[in-house]
Amino acid sequence: MTKIISIGNTCLDLILRYVDEVPDWGTEKFCKESESRLAGQGVNFAITAAKLSNKTFIASNIGNDQIGRNFKSELNQLSFLDTRFLSWKTNRQVSRLY
Numbered sequence: 088m089t090k091i092i093s094i095g096n097t098c099l100d101l102i103l104r105y106v107d108e109v110p111d112w113g114t115e116k117f118c119k120e121s122e123s124r125l126a127g128q129g130v131n132f133a134i135t136a137a138k139l140s141n142k143t144f145i146a147s148n149i150g151n152d153q154i155g156r157n158f159k160s161e162l163n164q165l166s167f168l169d170t171r172f173l174s175w176k177t178n179r180q181v182s183r184l185y
Contacts (some may be wrong), residue, residue: 098128100125102122
């Protein structure tokens, strides 16, 4: 079995659906549906490599905020992915991409 370590960023993708139009700068619009997903090239590659039957480790920094704790919990539920090299960064937030 091949061993792979994925070193890269981790972030949260926030997908906003059913927005009638893109808001002007400094204004707000409501969306009818939203979804968040684990993201970042480090995570995406690690999950894919692990699903292809490789022993895969993820090495990345994660902010120690509520989103980071949820993120780590989701990653730990993926029994096929070794998360021992995740590093917690105190007083930092997980990157969010909208």
